Amino acid sequence: xxxxxxxxxxxxxxxxxxxxxxxxxxxxxxxxxxxxxxxxxxxxxxxxxxxxxxxxxxxxxxxxxxxxxxxxxxxxxxxxxxxxxxxxxxxxxxxxxxxxxxxxxxxxxxxxxxxxxxxxxxxxxxxxxxxxxxxxxxxxxxxxxxxxxxxxxxxxxxxxxxxxxxxxxxxxxxxxxxxxxxxxxxxxxxxxxxxxxxxxxxxxxxxxxxxxxxxxxxxxxxxxxxxxxxxxxxxxxxxxxxxxxxxxxxxxxxxxxxxxxxxxxxxxxxxxxxxxxxxxxxxxxxxxxxxxxxxxxxxxxxxxxxxxxxxxxxxxxxxxxxxxxxxxxxxxxxxxxxxxxxxxxxxxxxxxxxxxxxxxxxxxxxxxxxxxxxxxxxxxxxxxxxxxxxxxxxxxxxxxxxxxxxxxxxxxxxxxxxxxxxxxxxxxxxxxxxxxxxxxxxxxxxxxxxxxxxxxxxxxxxxxxxxxxxxxxxxxxxxxxxxxxxxxxxxxxxxxxxxxxxxxxxxxxxx
Amino acid sequence: xxxxxxxxxxxxxxxxxxxxxxxxxxxxxxxxxxxxxxxxxxxxxxxxxxxxxxxxxxxxxxxxxxxxxxxxxxxxxxxxxxxxxxxxxxxxxxxxxxxxxxxxxxxxxxxxxxxxxxxxxxxxxxxxxxxxxxxxxxxxxxxxxxxxxxxxxxxxxxxxxxxxxxxxxxxxxxxxxxxxxxxxxxxxxxxxxxxxxxxxxxxxxxxxxxxxxxxxxxxxxxxxxxxxxxxxxxxxxxxxxxxxxxxxxxxxxxxxxxxxxxxxxxxxxxxxxxxxxxxxxxxxxxxxxxxxxxxxxxxxxxxxxxxxxxxxxxxxxxxxxxxxxxxxxxxxxxxxxxxxxxxxxxxxxxxxxxxxxxxxxxxxxxxxxxxxxxxxxxxxxxxxxxxxxxxxxxxxxxxxxxxxxxxxxxxxxxxxxxxxxxxxxxxxxxxx
Numbered sequence: 001x002x003x004x005x006x007x008x009x010x011x012x013x014x015x016x017x018x019x020x021x022x023x024x025x026x027x028x029x030x031x032x033x034x035x036x037x038x039x040x041x042x043x044x045x046x047x048x049x050x051x052x053x054x055x056x057x058x059x060x061x062x063x064x065x066x067x068x069x070x071x072x073x074x075x076x077x078x079x080x081x082x083x084x085x086x087x088x089x090x091x092x093x094x095x096x097x098x099x100x101x102x103x104x105x106x107x108x109x110x111x112x113x114x115x116x117x118x119x120x121x122x123x124x125x126x127x128x129x130x131x132x133x134x135x136x137x138x139x140x141x142x143x144x145x146x147x148x149x150x151x152x153x154x155x156x157x158x159x160x161x162x163x164x165x166x167x168x169x170x171x172x173x174x175x176x177x178x179x180x181x182x183x184x185x186x187x188x189x190x191x192x193x194x195x196x197x198x199x200x201x202x203x204x205x206x207x208x209x210x211x212x213x214x215x216x217x218x219x220x221x222x223x224x225x226x227x228x229x230x231x232x233x234x235x236x237x238x239x240x241x242x243x244x245x246x247x248x249x250x251x252x253x254x255x256x257x258x259x260x261x262x263x264x265x266x267x268x269x270x271x272x273x274x275x276x277x278x279x280x281x282x283x284x285x286x287x288x289x290x291x292x293x294x295x296x297x298x299x300x301x302x303x304x305x306x307x308x309x310x311x312x313x314x315x316x317x318x319x320x321x322x323x324x325x326x327x328x329x330x331x332x333x334x335x336x337x338x339x340x341x342x343x344x345x346x347x348x349x350x351x352x353x354x355x356x357x358x359x360x361x362x363x364x365x366x367x368x369x370x371x372x373x374x375x376x377x378x379x380x381x382x383x384x385x386x387x388x389x390x391x392x393x394x395x396x397x398x399x400x401x402x403x404x405x406x407x408x409x410x411x412x413x414x415x416x417x418x419x420x421x422x423x424x425x426x427x428x429x430x431x432x433x434x435x436x437x438x439x440x441x442x443x444x445x446x447x448x449x450x451x452x453x454x455x456x457x458x459x460x461x462x463x464x465x466x467x468x469x470x471x472x473x474x475x476x477x478x479x480x481x482x483x484x485x486x487x488x489x490x491x492x493x494x495x496x497x498x499x500x501x502x503x504x505x506x507x508x509x510x511x
Numbered sequence: 512x513x514x515x516x517x518x519x520x521x522x523x524x525x526x527x528x529x530x531x532x533x534x535x536x537x538x539x540x541x542x543x544x545x546x547x548x549x550x551x552x553x554x555x556x557x558x559x560x561x562x563x564x565x566x567x568x569x570x571x572x573x574x575x576x577x578x579x580x581x582x583x584x585x586x587x588x589x590x591x592x593x594x595x596x597x598x599x600x601x602x603x604x605x606x607x608x609x610x611x612x613x614x615x616x617x618x619x620x621x622x623x624x625x626x627x628x629x630x631x632x633x634x635x636x637x638x639x640x641x642x643x644x645x646x647x648x649x650x651x652x653x654x655x656x657x658x659x660x661x662x663x664x665x666x667x668x669x670x671x672x673x674x675x676x677x678x679x680x681x682x683x684x685x686x687x688x689x690x691x692x693x694x695x696x697x698x699x700x701x702x703x704x705x706x707x708x709x710x711x712x713x714x715x716x717x718x719x720x721x722x723x724x725x726x727x728x729x730x731x732x733x734x735x736x737x738x739x740x741x742x743x744x745x746x747x748x749x750x751x752x753x754x755x756x757x758x759x760x761x762x763x764x765x766x767x768x769x770x771x772x773x774x775x776x777x778x779x780x781x782x783x784x785x786x787x788x789x790x791x792x793x794x795x796x797x798x799x800x801x802x803x804x805x806x807x808x809x810x811x812x813x814x815x816x817x818x819x820x821x822x823x824x825x826x827x828x829x830x831x832x833x834x835x836x837x838x839x840x841x842x843x844x845x846x847x848x849x850x851x852x853x854x855x856x857x858x859x860x861x862x863x864x865x866x867x868x869x870x871x872x873x874x875x876x877x878x879x880x881x882x883x884x885x886x887x888x889x890x891x892x893x894x895x896x897x898x899x900x901x902x903x904x905x906x907x908x909x910x911x912x913x914x915x916x917x918x919x920x921x922x923x924x925x926x927x928x929x930x931x932x933x934x935x936x937x938x939x940x941x942x943x
Binding site for chain 2: 096097098099105106107108109111407410411412421422449450451452453454455456457458482490493
């Protein structure tokens with residue numbers, strides 16, 4: 001059985017080199033530009049991913065620090081775990097046709113159709129995990145130091161003139177979790193663990209188009225405005241603490257339960273800079289004619305363009321049950337079923353607070369105020385089913401899994417920045433053991449079922465900082481007649497499609 | 512049609528997944544789209560369609576699949592919709608699609624319809640030159656005709672009784688055309704007739720003693736010039752007709768005195784009113800031309816004259832270098848500019864523009880355009896405003912319409928092939 005064989009290796013090797021290696025690995029990992037994250041998609045670790053994420057009960061490699069820290073204590077030898085996930089992330093959007101009220105002819109707005117757009121940076125080559133665990137010679141304890149990028153789509157770029165531009169033009173999120181884990185087992189049938197992590201976001205960038213029309217104050221250009229501008233927020237946040245608690249319980253040799261959760265409500269607060277470039281023809285002409293930089297003001301006094309971008313992170317909970325098929329004393333296969341809960345309802349909006357900043361756009365003063373990209377996300381449940389089958393003891397194990405994830409957003413709040421619809425996926429993988437080394441490979445296909453929302457139902461509206469239309473947006477003198485009752489034109493109507501091909505390769509060395 | 516899926520539990524979620532994703536909202540797709548060519552006027556196509564919910568909609572149409580023209584967008588939402596395609600050439604295939612809006616935009620497939628042949632009734636229209644984009648409405652004999660920019664007759668209605676028509680105007684609500692049938696001399700039995708675009712069910716409003724010209728107020732009130740006789744003197748009056756009931760708002764005695772403003776009886780009678788325009792609010796005034804007095808008066812709704820320009824009863828004086836008009840026909844008042852079709856003031860028919868200054872009681876000649884040699888027999892015409900700078904001159908009896916600016920001819924000349932009365936122009940029959 002794989003488990004029995006592994007335990008045998010773990011028990012025999014407790015190297016004094018552990019601390020030095022761990023330190024080196026941490027340094028190496030920290031130096032990586034770990035493009036990953038977004039808001040997570042996928043499973044960390046090739047062995048876990050190969051089971052469709054059904055790993056909470058099993059949790060017997062260093063991906064356990066994210067999935068169930070208690071699993072670390074199952075590693076009875078010093079274990080070095082290095083891996084990477086490669087992915088190709090296709091995300092397309094075709095905006096729903098609309099009527100261009102801002103360019104009506106004799107009161108008749110033209111019917112406008114949009115070309116489909118897609119993520120121009122689909123290939124993500126780096127999504128690593130690197131860590132080491134050790135028992136430090138203690139019989140019932142294990143410790144791990146791990147750095148990993150949470151699985152996800154780190155970067156997306158769409159055309160600056162595409163139909164999606166009022167939702168998002170591009171984003172880039174570099175996230176690394178630095179983790180210290182300790183786990184303890186009371187017996188062979190029960191263990192608990194705690195991961196203390198800090199989420200470092202060395203680079204966070206989000207760009208979208210705004211209608212900077214501050215002249216009429218009426219938001220009525222759903223297709224394009226001569227005062228369109230591209231606003232880019234870029235910043236960083238190096239310390240967001242969080243903690244994951246976990247436990248496993250094995251009441252019988254054939255049955256195991258796992259439970260874990262990220263229990264601290266946290267949020268990324270990136271101190272950022274706001275940059276603006278002209279997109280619309282009028283602003284371009286002004287910029288070219290005046291040739292000056294944008295002026296930033298607070299309380300009518302010159303100011304820096306510093307802003308704060310806030311992104312809440314979820315509380316999570318995972319529970320799994322694993323059936324172990326035994327062949328004698330060794331494990332010949334297992335089947336695990338997991339349920340995962342994530343409290344994404346904490347994300348009501350991506351909030352850019354400018355603290356009263358206003359921009360002088362070549363002669364026109366536009367208040368930036370607070371820009372809120374509406375999210376209204378909802379808590380999610382995901383189901384994971386996976387299995388390992390040992391084909392050749394100590395040599396080859398095949399694994400497979402499938403999963404389903406509930407949509408994180410109501411279609412009314414669909415957006416191109418994250419794949420927020422229902423997702424289905426499946427994975428196939430294998431582990432090859434070569435002495436003390438295990439090489440795990442997996443191919444994972446994740447598919448978002450199409451999300452379609454009409455303009456009347458959509459809730460993501462154009463950002464028009466200079467709009468004079470006050471809530472509840474029903475003043476016919478200050479608000480655009482076609483959009484009475486909403487603050488500006490809906491910009492997220494359309495069809496969203498996304499899928500990801502991902503491959504992971506992890507190397508585990510136990511000594 | 513999109514429908515929001517129910518989410519009552521796991522089963523619903525799984526069913527939703529199996530159905531292929533999440534869909535939210537309903538597009539107001541046009542349904543039951545039908546197109547009917549008018550039997551009476553086969554260049555008019557009437558479209559109808561329905562939507563599941565309340566929506567607004569319009570039609571895009573054109574002679575090619577690229578479409579290009581649109582019907583107006585109604586302000587009121589409904590589930591049963593209709594639109595009329597106007598300005599179509601006879602015997603031509605037209606393409607169209609329906610656009611709807613209820614907060615979301617819907618669209619039908621592109622379809623086509625064939626217009627029918629349209630009798631030309633003795634007219635032989637032709638156009639010289641290019642560059643015009645307007646439609647021209649003119650009466651000719653007992654017909655009312657709309658010419659397209661290229662000279663083709665795109666709409667024509669013949670008075671059922673074969674009576675002569677002196678003035679035609681577009682209905683302000685875009686629903687059709689009105690024309691006047693006056694007696695000569697003015698008498699009972701005259702009327703103004705409204706003809707819907709499809710030509711079916713014309714409605715006549717009897718107005719005794721019609722002189723010929725009339726105009727429309729925004730609320731649908733008809734204002735008409737009628738003959739009025741006092742103590743054996745045949746003068747003129749403006750009557751407003753609401754609900755078939757006429758009321759006099761002004762008469763030529765209000766601003767002129769037959770004892771001192773004698774006139775010369777070019778038109779039988781004293782004042783010889785021959786042209787009327789209504790200036791909508793904020794002016795809310797009439798401008799009336801009196802051919803026998805060679806004068807034009809701006810008349811307010813209280814029945815007095817704000818000013819009079821001309822050779823009788825004038826309150827404005829022509830500047831020394833100006834050539835006053837005489838026995839004028841139609842005119843156009845635009846702000847402080849009045850453009851006059853002058854039959855005799857310059858010895859040859861001309862269009863002349865004056866800048867008027869009521870505060871200083873002066874009128875300065877701004878420019879003039881003499882009837883070109885190729886326009887034979889020009890008289891009894893009018894300047895019709897195409898835009899602030901462009902004027903389509905109706906050379907009346909010559910049956911020709913010429914596009915000019917104050918710089919001169921723009922090289923576009925429509926020849927109707929017969930004498931024409933007073934009419935109007937419109938850049939878009941759907942946006943009157």
